Amino acid sequence: MQLVIFFVLAAITTVAGIIMVSADNIARSIYSHVLALLGIAGIYLLLYAEFMAGVQVLVYAGGVSIMLLFALMLTKPAKGVIRALDHPRRVPAFITAVVLFGLLSFSIFQAKWPLKVEPSRVMTPEVIGKSMFADYVLPFEIVSVILLVALIGAVVIGVKGREDTDDEE
Amino acid sequence: MLSLGSQFLVALGMLIGILIILLASMWLERKALAHFQFRLGPMRTGYHGLLQPIADAMKMVVKEMSVPEGVDVILYKTAPFIVFIPAFMVMAVIPFTATIKAADLNMGIFYVMAVLSISTIGYMMAGWSSHNKYSLLGCMRSIGQFVSYELPMGLSVLAVVMMAGTLNLNSIAQAQSCNWNIFRWYIFKQPLAFIIFFIALNAEICRVPFDLPEAESELVAGFHVEYSGMRFALLLMAEYVGLFTLTSICTTLFLGGWYGPPVLPGLVWFFLKTFSLIFILFWTRATLPRVRADQLMSLGWKVLMPAALINVVITGLLIMLKVY
Amino acid sequence: MIPLTYYLIFSAMLFCIGVYGVLARRNSIMILVSIELMLNAVNINLVAFSAYLRGDDPIGQMFSLFAIAVGAGEIGVGLAIILNLYRLRNTINIDQIDFLKW
Known part of the structure; x- marks a missing residue:
């Protein structure tokens, strides 16, 4: 069941990320960035990091995104819809990204991770608060x-x- | 833990309950405003206008949901949902009594603050995609208002959390448990925090005197001028549902939740306290004029936030000196 | 139970999408947004490692909390710089912002 939720959230986040980097309309790409951030908050919940999920939504989706939208509003071009035409560099950038992903996933699958059994469920805000103000x-x-x-x-x-x-x- | 079926029934009951409360508060608002202004309010639809909200709902449902030309269609159609859903999500953590609640989150109040900040994105989307100068101005002002008043709200909640020692709304309410000793409620121990939270609540749900975003006479209804029919009904519902859920949170944090003298059951006390807060909000709507945009921002940043910070420092000091 | 490698592959994918965004976009605001996505991918990595490799130690979440805070501050200052640039030159297209070139 958790695997299904993980794949759904991962799919939503990845699709939102792809829309974000390739949309012509900048307003749409910032809103899909918000969707990607919410998806990442869901992934934090799967890792039982509930405080991180709350901070992610509060700071990123509710704060930084508003800042970006305000900056977008204040820097629009003189006419029409905001378009981002970036043809000359798309292909080399895509190749770079794919090669980087290949290298990273190769090294991930090669490494032997010293695993515990499961993500621990004790990361309440209380534990994080105590650790933050003590250590x-x-x-x-x-x-x-x-x-x-x-x-x-x-x-x-x-x-x-x-x-x-x-x-x- | 209840079984999945009974949890589903509790959730369904809550949703139906919130709709009934929505209709009731719409009727109450119109009647209260009318009587404050020496008139009668709706009297014809049903006995003393009791069917007026249903008539309003029917009107909005049958109206045409026109999509203006030049809008960004996907954003335009999605925005009312993003405004509307967080107001409902807050209801999941409100403890109506010790046993009637949907979810018992360990970080209840933090979840509420996080979810409320999602609705600002919805307002931005609505104003931006409407392709209309008035909407854009309305949404810029409303975003400035929301963001400015989230901070005093969070800081005043922080003082309560410091005293209760937990973020769990159930435990915060239980920390104020009383039989006849009403003075255990946090409103008597943290009056400044209650005032700040109440004013910030007013601003977060765009009620007068902070209803600049939807000022009917100034900004031609602000960011929802281009919405009609069911989408407008969603935006309006979001406001009323937010009204109820935020005053419930205020009740849980400051007025002791469902605790009270044992002459009435806990649920009745909860609704009594919540509706008296809602009535005070209607009262301020009938009495106070609307504040200007710069007065609003200066109130939030220059008055409420320093007051909330000083409150947190004083509360910390008093907790350390074992007074609280 | 979700294997750790799934989280790592997912965050690598987000990181590479961010890299594509930084390299291919011409609008400065979109470059900042892609950098933010890369930061988020790294945060997922940190939290996943802390959850799977060190069960009771919140060090990964601490690290990513501070990373979120510093990242938010960085985006604020970056946006202020972009706004200033827009006021001066009326453009935020990075191809046209090459005043320091020889």
């Missing part, structure tokens, strides 16, 4: 500083550009 406090604090710097930096970069355009007009 991994330093990365937590550093990531919060990084996010603060990114927030301020993004605001500064955005404001600076607007002042320049206002001065030109």
